[in-house]
Amino acid sequence: MTLIGIEEHFLTAEIRDAWKAIGLDAVDPSVAFHSGPIEGRLLDLAEDRLALMDETGLDVQVLSLTTPALHDLGPESVDMARRANDALAAAIARHPTRFQALATLPVAMPEEAALELERCVKTLGFKGAMLCGRVGARNLDHPTLSPIFQSAEALGAPVFLHPRAPDMAVRAAYYSGFKPEVDAAFATYGLGWHYDAGIQFLRLVLAGTFDRMPNLQVILGHWGELVLFYAERLAAMDRVSGLAHPIATYLRRNLYVTASGMFLPHYLERAAAVVGTDRLLFSTDFPYQYRPGGDARRFLENCGLAEPAKAGFAHGNWRRLTGESTA
Template sequence: MDMRVGSRCNIIGEAKMMKDGNIFRVVQANCWDPEVRLKEMDQTGVTVQVLSTVPVMFSYWAKPQDTLDFARFLNDDLAATVKKHPKRFVGLGTIPMQCPELAVQEMHRCIKELGFPGIQIGSHINQWDLNSKELHPVYAAAEELNCSIFVHPWDMELGGRMSKYWLPWLVGMPAETTTAICCMVLGGIFEKFPKLKVCFAHGGGAFPYTIGRIDHGFKVRPDLCAIDNTTAPYSYLGKFYTDSLVHDPLALKFLVDVIGKDNVVLGSDYPFPLGEQIPGQLIESMEDFDQKLKETILAGNALTFLGLDRTQFE
């Protein structure tokens, strides 16, 4: 992801992200300086990065017009970075999802004017889950524009119950992503919008490992689970993507088995602490994966998801 942080600096190459006058997070220059990022990419063998804004800057809580103005600023900045390094960076835009009309407007600009292949959205939009009918115009526009959607968890405090042990990031994020997938699947989003291309971050949270429970619940309590969609959850495996960021070889093998070898893309969460410090290292280490499968996950699936051609980066 790529961002510009307007905050006070202690030292060169370091910045503080502020929230309500308090330090939220200290970030390094690789969060905003493409030259630093390129140097680190070369050091770790990364040819191309897909950049998106950090989710805490979605600003869905703000006035819609203010969020649109901020999104345009972020997207313009991202487009300038991609334009300067077109063979190294790809951009995913951010849009004011709390106002679908403005979101569609900015999506059009991202795809048609800025040349992005897709957008990044949060795992929910304030009080709306991703199956909410209010968001249907956004999905319809994404189908029309062939706009890929990357879903990243955010706002995962869960009423303050996760104030200790870094639980929002360790537990809250997987829970948010799992909820997002369930809402789209059980809410019939992939039935209503069959051409929609969606990828979920962090290995799809807990969804791949609880699909049996989810599908069983769908069958035994259709009065609760099948109220918006009568197609079983298992039917949707292979119809959406997840990234590979699971930090464990057994989990990665299971993820590929469940989600499908053509539906897992390399995820790094670079440059943050929970990311893979050498992107793709776990994939490369997998003895159960042949070289073709490794290459598919490392690059091929992402190209397909984003509708890009490898020759664009040669």
């Protein structure tokens, strides 16, 4: 059974150096995580990556720029995004059966980002885009960012909402007071990343984004970034939200969720109960959650889904979402 991982990350030396040039490593703790062996795996788009894919049992990686992407860069990010996307397209051309891609966008320049998404989908054959939370002080529901989502809906291209570190004031208020390395972990992969990504999705819902763009499809990693586990509490906002539908409708109509290497069957069961088995996607969160020994394939085989739903989880749901043949 073909196994496609849809949250599998990369990095370019140019973007790494751009982060350092603006001092992002001093204010975003996640930048420091992209070092050592992790950095080597992020930069590699060739044989070593393919060997690790084979070892864990993954047939295809859908490549996306790691957090915090280009969200803190200005006009210079327009050409930088084009170069990153062209590099991905070249990697896909070398290994067309092993790699796909989500577009890297110059999100600080929304009109240009919308055009780059169109180029990536129509010309380069990319499957969608990845966004990493806030853009400066703007949350993703800010009206100035709507051209990106309008372009995605028009193209039928899903948008993956990836975590990024919370704002410094939030980190100081909620995630500080311990050793520096504990503060950084608590604010990022321990919890902060996941609250931040889930909140960005909920802000899109509450802002009426999916009423205005009913065909827009969004993906959350890590089994829904905590959102699905509070679906009942979120439903209590229906009486005040002023939305066209109950919040549960947007969870089942506009949201896909993926594993991100969290291979826990009871999380899968919860996600399936909320969004449906036809909205489950597979991913390993390479290279952060990489574990050798056929780990990905073993989770698929023992995930507890019936065969048709298992095939959907492995590859069919992604192919249907992105307009590929599921034959």
